[in-house]
Amino acid sequence: MIDDAARCGYSRCRAALPAPGPQGGRRRAFCRDTRWEAGRTCAQMARAEREALGALGLDSGGTAFALDADRLREHVDAVRGPVDALAASLDAVLRRLDEVQRDALEAVAAANGQVAEAERMRVAAEQAREEALLKARRADASAERAGRERAEAGERADAAARQALEATEALGAARQAAERAVADRAAAEEAAAAAGERRDAAEDAAREARARADRLAGEVEVAREHARQWREAGEADRAARDTALEGQRVAEAAAAAAREEQRRAADETAAAQAGHRDAQRRVTELAQAAAGDRAARERAERELLTAVERAEGERALRERADAELERLRIELAEVRTRHAVEVRGLLTGD
Template sequence: MIVDAARCGYSKCRQELPAPGFQGGRPRSFCRDTRWDGGKTCAQMARAEKEALGALGLDAGSSTFRLDAERLRDQLDGVRGPVEALTAALDAVSRRLDEVEEAAVAAVETANAQVVEAEKARLSAEEAREQAELRTRQSQAAAERAAKERTEAVERASAAARQALDATEALGAARQQAEEATNARRAAEAQAAREAERAAGTDRQLREIAVAAERLLAERDAARAERDTARAAEADRRTDLEAARAELLTLQDKLAAAQAKTQEAETARLHAEAAHAAQTESTARALADAEHQLTTTRAQARADVEALRTELTTRAEELHRQATQATTELESLRTQLAAQDSPTQRLHPDDLQTLLTALTTTPR
């Protein structure tokens, strides 16, 4: 919520006024300590400004527009902070979404690489198992052949023994054959022992191969489990990403609404400034007309005064001339009267005053 701060009522000051104290009271309208030319306060300057506008026949429209523009500018300043904070939050959310998306992509790539490695290990294990089974079959075949040869050798030795027993009488003649049979039997027994040892080694190899195959199978199962875990984590990340995108869309809608309100406020401010400019221009024109009329009136008054002064000067000079002439004529009459001897010819003072008045009076 935006609260308008109280400001000074003088148009050239407009400073913020302190809020009322805890005890309340009537809020101030003007600054208390600010002083202008001549030590005047803001209240005195505002009163003089109002009287000057009233004397010029102008209303307080320009001041009203100026105050509205100031309030609108204050409101815009108040809205600018939340809009900037919202923009910063949107940028942070976008950066977080990028980080989450990069982490998800990296995790998916890592999981895919692990799956590929596990698949390669499984194929290698299966190939090793097949080779081990092949070697086992070969060893079993060799063991079977050795056993068969041993059996045949034993049978031949038995036949030879029987022949030796049967041919006791021909012992001397058959001794050579008996020795050969004995040697053959020993060779067959040695061959059978070697084949048995080879079969035992083959069994050990088969057991080792089986253990390796089981270990590889366990690793494959672990890789599959890790792959499933990675897929589940990827699904969770995708869910978080969708939620973040939805939140981003919501914030973008809020930002668009805030920008629309800001645009409306800016448009209103521009209209107010245009109206204020028009009012100021009208006031300036009115002041210029008043000054021109005042200058014309002063010039006309000066011309009239000069004309009256010239006329008065001329009139005074004419009166002075007439007075001088009358004085001269009066002196002449007095001289003439003084020169006369007969008292009957002397004029009465009233007649003299009448004559003087007639002489000094000029026609209009």
């Protein structure tokens, strides 16, 4: 490279001079700020040098050229070592550039291989992502199905609870009916006892009426015997006959009254027997109703036990559904986390 910069005219300085300003003008020949012995400038030193050479009879131009040549030789000798070092450095740099180029080519080849591997891994990651999405959709479907099953289990449990409540209410109603049946049975037993007492009283009255009728019948027989005797004796005394007839009528009236009393006693006995039969039938019906209530209560208790067992089964099914749903949620979270890690690894190139 040729140095065409303007330099100072003093042979010992030869410093590069600045170019003219933007306004142009003539170049300077000497340095402005450089100072030498006694504070002299380069122009003063150059003038003193020319005067000294002129006084010695030397050509200032040739001498200056010789001085410049010597100074140039000194500069060349001074820069030969750095230039040789620079050449060696350049050779080392060229060798390093060759190595860097070779390494770069190898790195490019390796990078191409890594790109191909990354592409393969990306395709595999896409497939894994699709599989993960498919698993996630399946997990969501399973979770939704488990949710529906849990809702159905809850509904069945609610229905079982309602059935249990209804069975409990039916059991309470059956118990109330049984209590009413027991009360009715007690009332029927009391009515039967009262009817028995009335029957006993009617039987006593009937026995007394029969005894009175027997007595009256005996009296009638006696009266008839007397009347026969009176008829056999003749009608000597009509007054006696009339009296006898009157006694007969009285006896017959008494006998009719006795027969009427006996009939009433028989009617009361029949009524008492009918009441007793009704009481027995009522007791039988109440016993049958109590047996039916007891059977209904036992059936209600069995239905309650069945409903409780069904509710337990539904609760166990709901717990299993909740556990399956939780497992599917955990698996879905793991799949999403693993997918996110794989995608992050592909994006960062790790």
